Amino acid sequence: MSANSTENILITAATVTAELSKVKKIAKEMSIAVMNAKAISHRAGDAALGFRPITDFIDEMAQDVMQLVIKISKEAFQLSQMAVERTHIVNTETQYNRVLNNAQEARHIDSLKPAVNKIHQQYLSYQETLQKNIIGLTLLLDDIQSSTKGSQVLSTTSRVEASSAGTFRASLEVVAGNLEEATDKIRNLVKNSRNKLDNVLEILKRETR
Amino acid sequence: MKATKIYDDKYQWVVFARDPEKKEGIIDTNQYMIKTNSRTILLDPGGIEVFASMLTAVLHYVSVDEITDLFASHQDPDIISSLGLWEEALPNAKLHTPWIWESFIRHFGSKNITFAPIADEGGTLDLGDAQLEFIPAHYLHASGNFHVYDAKAKILMSGDVGAALEPEGAPMYVEDFDEQIDKMKMFHQRWMPSNRAKQDWISRVRKLDIEIMAPQHGRLFKGDDVKRFLDWFEALEVGIAVP
Numbered sequence: 001m002s003a004n005s006t007e008n009i010l011i012t013a014a015t016v017t018a019e020l021s022k023v024k025k026i027a028k029e030m031s032i033a034v035m036n037a038k039a040i041s042h043r044a045g046d047a048a049l050g051f052r053p054i055t056d057f058i059d060e061m062a063q064d065v066m067q068l069v070i071k072i073s074k075e076a077f078q079l080s081q082m083a084v085e086r087t088h089i090v091n092t093e094t095q096y097n098r099v100l101n102n103a104q105e106a107r108h109i110d111s112l113k114p115a116v117n118k119i120h121q122q123y124l125s126y127q128e129t130l131q132k133n134i135i136g137l138t139l140l141l142d143d144i145q146s147s148t149k150g151s152q153v154l155s156t157t158s159r160v161e162a163s164s165a166g167t168f169r170a171s172l173e174v175v176a177g178n179l180e181e182a183t184d185k186i187r188n189l190v191k192n193s194r195n196k197l198d199n200v201l202e203i204l205k206r207e208t209r
Numbered sequence: 210m211k212a213t214k215i216y217d218d219k220y221q222w223v224v225f226a227r228d229p230e231k232k233e234g235i236i237d238t239n240q241y242m243i244k245t246n247s248r249t250i251l252l253d254p255g256g257i258e259v260f261a262s263m264l265t266a267v268l269h270y271v272s273v274d275e276i277t278d279l280f281a282s283h284q285d286p287d288i289i290s291s292l293g294l295w296e297e298a299l300p301n302a303k304l305h306t307p308w309i310w311e312s313f314i315r316h317f318g319s320k321n322i323t324f325a326p327i328a329d330e331g332g333t334l335d336l337g338d339a340q341l342e343f344i345p346a347h348y349l350h351a352s353g354n355f356h357v358y359d360a361k362a363k364i365l366m367s368g369d370v371g372a373a374l375e376p377e378g379a380p381m382y383v384e385d386f387d388e389q390i391d392k393m394k395m396f397h398q399r400w401m402p403s404n405r406a407k408q409d410w411i412s413r414v415r416k417l418d419i420e421i422m423a424p425q426h427g428r429l430f431k432g433d434d435v436k437r438f439l440d441w442f443e444a445l446e447v448g449i450a451v452p
Contacts, residue, residue, distance in 0.1 A: 088318050091257075092297055098261040103268045111272030112264075115298040 005203045006090060009083035009130065012200045016137070016193040017076045020069045023144070023189050027065040030182050034059045037175040044168035050161040051172055054154060058179060064147045065186065072140045079133050086126045093119050127208045134201045141194045144186065151183035210262040212269065213381050215421055215429065216362040220245040220338045223270060224423065227378055228262045235259075237375065238287050239425050241366055243359070244271055247337040250278035250305075251295075252357055252366050253288045253425050260291040264298070273298045278334070279322075280343075282368040282425070283351035284310035286317075293318020305334065305343070307353030327355055344413070346370065348406035363420035370410070371438055372396050373427030383428045386437045392427065394445070401447035411443050 037055045041048035096116045103109045158176035165172050210230075216222035226239040240263055241252035249271045255263050267276070276299050281289035284306075292304070292314060300321055306314060308326035327343050334341040339362070343355040350369050357366040373392035383389045401407060422430040422438060430438050 088293060092294055095257075095261045095294055096297070099264045099268070102261065103265040106265065106268035108268045108270075108272035108275075111274055112268065112298060115273060119297055 006083050006087045008200050012196045013076045013080040019189045019193045023186050024069040026182050027062045031062040033178050040171045044165045048165040054158050061147050068144050075137050089123045131204050134197050138197050141190050144190045148183045155180035210266040212266050225266045228259050230262050245336045245338040248277040249275045252280045256287045256290040260294045279304045281306040283354045284313045290317045296322050309353035348403040350400040363418050365419045366423045368425050371422050371424035375427050383430050383434050386434050398447050398449045
């Protein structure tokens with residue numbers, strides 16, 4: 001067990017929260033862009049008929065992503081809190097082990113053993129809960145990836161629909177382009193967070209073994 | 210950590226100090242223990258940095274189950290920042306501390322310990338053979354501050370009053386009072402904020418029968434050196450950092 005893993009958890013939780021606030025911002029921008037696209041396709045009338053359900057779908061996806069980000073941020077904050085509490089247990093166990101080593105000759109050393117065992121059980125319990133919490137977070141991140149999975153297909157479809165929108169073609173092509181760019185960014189940010197959590201999970205598993 | 214019995218009769222007073230494992234740059238502290246047949250109290254058990262040495266030393270005298278009480282004269286980290294660590298081994302102990310610091314001291318990782326807040330006027334604690342009195346020492350130096358007086362042992366644990374900044378491994382008792390002055394002067398002038406509080410404390414403490422005055426840093430005062438200290442402290446102007 002090391003202080004480094006606690007530091008890793010704290011940094012990861014903070015990084016995930018920061019990355020997700022970027023994701024939330026992009027999703028919000030997507031939602032605004034969709035409102036704009038809806039207005040354009042409304043003006044385009046029948047020429048943009050196929051574009052309308054696409055805007056509804058994008059809007060739904062942006063809302064889903066924002067909701068997931070709020071949920072994940074709360075979980076990541078709890079993870080930070082747990083990491084701090086774990087630091088206390090890690091430090092406590094280190095101090096008590098020092099006493100066990102140094103006080104071998106002490107008359108009352110045996111009286112300390114129940115407390116040392118209790119502290120170790122607390123540590124194991126924290127390790128388990130932290131692992132569960134991190135796995136929960138990775139699943140939520142996977143949900144974001146799933147929500148944005150169809151975006152590339154959607155972007156291609158958008159371009160096809162935009163091409164038949166007459167004078168509104170250029171505007172709708174911009175919307176399709178923005179959608180592709182935004183979802184790529186979201187997916188990369190989420191992938192980055194996911195990798196960081198996987199690393200921490202691996203460290204925790206190694207420590208518990 | 211060096212352990213020295215300073216009273217040994219039906220019950221014992223032990224001072225733990227001069228920790229050779231103490232990290233450089235950390236002020237040396239004196240921790241005290243009073244052990245009776247039924248209870249044991251640790252007075253100003255110390256900071257996180259001395260916890261392992263302190264507990265190691267204590268286990269030579271008592272089991273953790275025998276430690277029933279902790280006392281923190283005030284809220285400073287060198288007094289009680291080890292609280293969160295002690296708690297793990299002493300789930301049933303009580304912490305006696307000035308009421309004004311309870312919510313501050315909880316920042317030292319405290320979750321479970323029972324607080325026994327001491328009112329401004331002070332109080333008493335019955336340890337069986339030993340009867341302790343919490344003597345108000347507010348503004349000496351903390352705004353809520355107590356010393357511990359044991360009338361039977363004639364010991365006053367005087368917190369930061371009488372403290373000195375000493376080199377490593379200093380003797381446990383003052384050997385030459387005049388030589389001690391240089392080590393105490395700046396400490397008292399800078400850390401003690403109130404001349405009025407100081408004079409009030411001196412007038413109350415002069416009425417106590419004291420054989421040993423035991424501060425939280427530096428050396429202990431014995432016999433006539435107690436009176437010498439009170440006379441010196443009375444004449445000293447404190448709270449000098451006001452521009």
